[in-house]
Amino acid sequence: MLRFVHTCILGLIAAGVVHLAIVFMLPDHTVRDAWSRISNAADYYQTIQLDARPDSPLRIDNPYFAGAACRFSLEDGLLHVRSEGKIPFWTLAIFDNRSQNTFSLSDRVAEDHSLDTILLTPIQMQRLKNDPSADLGQSLFVETDVVEGFVLVRAFIPDETWEPQVRAFLNSIRCEAVETQ
Amino acid sequence: MVYRVFLLLVFLAIAIGGGAASVWFALDNAPLTGRFTSGPWQAFPLLGTPQADPYSRARYARSGGLPLGPSEGIVLTAREDSNGDPLRRTCTYVISGQLPPARLWTLHLTDADGGFLPDHGRKRAALHSRMVVYGEGNSLTVHVSRQPQPGNWLPSEGNGRMQVVLTLFDTSVAVTSDQFSDLRLPTITRADCYA
Secondary structure, eight states, X not given: OHHHHHHHHHHHHHHHHHHHHHHHHHHHHOSSSHHHHHHHHOOBTXXXXXXXXXXXXXXXXXXXXXXXXXXXXXXXXXXXXXXOSOOSOEEEEEEETTOOEEEEEEGGGSGGGOOEEEEEOHHHHHHHHTOTTXXXXXXXXXXXXXXXXXXXXXXXXXXXXXXXXHHHHHHTOEEEEEOOO | OHHHHHHHHXXXXXXXXXXXXXXXHHHHHSOOSXXXXXXXXXXXXXXXXXXXXXXXHHHHHHHTOOXXXXXXXXXXXXXXXXXXXXXXXXXXXXXXXXXXXXXXXXEEEEOTTSOBOOOBTTBOSEEETTXXXXXXXXXXXXXXXXXXXXXXEEEOOSSSBOEEEEEEEEESOOOOHHHHHHOOOOEEEEEEEOO
């Protein structure tokens, strides 16, 4: 009997360990998170369109917004995200491969409210600064520690008359890896 | 020997079964942490960010959600009116007051699970800052009702519970415990109820 009680107590302690292990491992192993869903829907650097419709791979949970997303890996080089056209309002967020929103900005900080952003690691930024031949252009530079993740652009659709223009903006989003020396 | 095998099985059942069951229970039933409230409004600013606690992170990962970052905006959700009674689609409500500064805001109705409420004809159960009619001193009055209302109207089709979701985009409002409870947000007052 004593051994049975002893076993039960050990079992409870082990249950605590199992509990913590599951809680900490779940974000990395779930297949229901945003990263897994976008990975199933599209390859790296391929832009996918998102909204609140049931067939959207990820749901944008605001009735006046649509979105577009692409996966990246900064091991391939810098990420250049840009689009054509102007729309009333957009935001950009960088999610890591655990589906966490790690950095965000709104169009207010972008030159001319247009989307032209380069995402890079601090090391890549340092290399770029030391390279006199690098053409930094007009892009907005964002340093990040996220090596693998996805970029999400959300765009405001004030009413139906704006729909074609906003969809065209989202459709024109290009995500490209720019190789550096 | 048989007894030892039995004890091992008991140990494994408690460890694996108990561990898994307690996680399932914690994620599905425990209240979300990191909540800030102001009147009927709630916000979970850390949800889906690296600063969230492990339980919120595990729960959020399973939801497949795309949380707004601090520079994008903040989502405020009300499940109850200002008296603390649950919001029902069979009742009419008046949302009134000032909104915090934001470049853009949207206000929409959802069911208890976050799905959008159906349109009333061509009228959506949603409004945004560039289409509403403002009152004196930039104050806002919105009627939530099944029946069409003059002024700003959100149609609440169907039965059962609902939520009012206010999203402030590009706002200076940073949600910290002190600031949020002092934030002036609209009140949600129940007018009357059908059957």
